[in-house]
Amino acid sequence: MAxxxxxxxxxxxxxxxxxALRALVAGVPYIQFxxxxxxxxGDELTATLPFDEKLIGNPMLPALHGGVTAAFxxxxxxxxxxxxxxxxxxxxxxxxxxxxxxxxxxxxPKTIDFTVDYLRSGLxxxxxxxxxxxxxxRRYASVHVEAWxxxxxxxxxxxxxxxxxxxxxx
Amino acid sequence: xxxxGKMAIARQFIEAIPHSRALGMVLDExxxxxxxxxxxxxxxxxGDPQTGVIHGGAVSALMDTCCGAAVMSHPGSPAGTATIDxxxxxxxxxxxxxxxxxxxxxxHITRSVAFVRASAHDDNDALPxxxxxxxxxxxxxxxxxx
Numbered sequence: 001m002a003x004x005x006x007x008x009x010x011x012x013x014x015x016x017x018x019x020a021l022r023a024l025v026a027g028v029p030y031i032q033f034x035x036x037x038x039x040x041x042g043d044e045l046t047a048t049l050p051f052d053e054k055l056i057g058n059p060m061l062p063a064l065h066g067g068v069t070a071a072f073x074x075x076x077x078x079x080x081x082x083x084x085x086x087x088x089x090x091x092x093x094x095x096x097x098x099x100x101x102x103x104x105x106x107x108x109p110k111t112i113d114f115t116v117d118y119l120r121s122g123l124x125x126x127x128x129x130x131x132x133x134x135x136x137x138r139r140y141a142s143v144h145v146e147a148w149x150x151x152x153x154x155x156x157x158x159x160x161x162x163x164x165x166x167x168x169x170x
Numbered sequence: 171x172x173x174x175g176k177m178a179i180a181r182q183f184i185e186a187i188p189h190s191r192a193l194g195m196v197l198d199e200x201x202x203x204x205x206x207x208x209x210x211x212x213x214x215x216x217g218d219p220q221t222g223v224i225h226g227g228a229v230s231a232l233m234d235t236c237c238g239a240a241v242m243s244h245p246g247s248p249a250g251t252a253t254i255d256x257x258x259x260x261x262x263x264x265x266x267x268x269x270x271x272x273x274x275x276x277x278h279i280t281r282s283v284a285f286v287r288a289s290a291h292d293d294n295d296a297l298p299x300x301x302x303x304x305x306x307x308x309x310x311x312x313x314x315x316x
Contacts, residue, residue: 027219028216028217028218028219028225029213029214029215029216029217029219030214030215030216030217030224030225030227030228032214033214033215034227053188054188054189054191054192055188055189056187056188056189057187057188057189057190057235058187058250059186059187059188065187065188065189065190065231065234065235066231066234066238066252066253066256067189067227067228067230067231067232067233067234067235068189068231070227070230070231070234070256070258071225071226071227071228071230071231072227074225074226074227074230075225075227105220107220108218110260110263111226111260112259112260113257113258113259113260114226114230114257114258114260115255115256115257115258116230116253116255116256116257117255118252118253118254118255118256121252
């Protein structure tokens with residue numbers, strides 16, 4: 001049996017993965033407009049939405065706008081799905097992540113439908129979300145996403161969406 | 171109050187919501203459970219930098235606002251409302267550069283739940299950009315709105 005190849009230095013791996021995530025997120029104006037950022041631990045992403053006055057939908061409570069909640073969940077779902085596709089290509093060596101920029105990214109999946117379940121009103125503070133790809137086929141994908149604020153176990157919204165996968169060259 | 175007075179108050183209310191203002195939403199029509207709200211094409215809202223198409227999330231925000239306004243304008247709705255559930259179907263990409271116009275109708279209301287249908291169009295009236303169905307809370311009188 002051939003000896004196992006020496007693992008890559010940790011900094012090289014981190015740089016490659018962080019560059020890929022940055023290319024995916026930084027180029028989307030709407031993500032910047034809402035102020036959404038993504039934390040990465042290995043392949044796991046957590047989206048954060050820092051509170052801002054312009055995200056308010058009800059000034060009397062005050063509460064986050066339902067549309068902001070929907071947009072936050074949908075963004076998290078699309079980025080998670082795109083990231084899972086990109087990760088596969090990158091780790092298999094088919095894409096050089098250091099050459100990626102917002103205008104040279106693989107095509108993004110398109111939302112077919114998105115259903116948001118509002119569980120409690122969004123408070124005027126930071127929000128977090130994580131998505132799980134339940135099915136990722138050649139043409140369609142199904143993604144579930146959960147959002148919370150202070151307590152991970154007290155969700156303020158969750159959603160399920162279906163996505164049309166980008167056409168592949170093969 | 172006359173129709174124009176009601177319309178002015180409703181317009182002020184919708185356009186005073188910080189997020190609606192941030193997206194440039196304008197109330198075009200309201201009354202008897204029907205609302206129409208539109209927003210301009212805006213480069214800050216682009217979701218796909220390669221095509222310039224507006225992000226679905228911004229269309230969701232427009233739909234949610236429009237549905238909520240339709241519920242509040244329904245004669246059977248005493249006060250404010252909050253979204254329970256909203257499903258959006260995306261038929262096609264909105265054409266870059268064009269205004270997006272949403273129209274929502276609260277077609278049924280009980281003492282606790284309002285049922286709403288909505289659609290969003292760009293300059294092509296024949297085929298919607300997206301359609302939505304939602305359920306919204308109906309506040310008991312005296313309850314704080316959410």
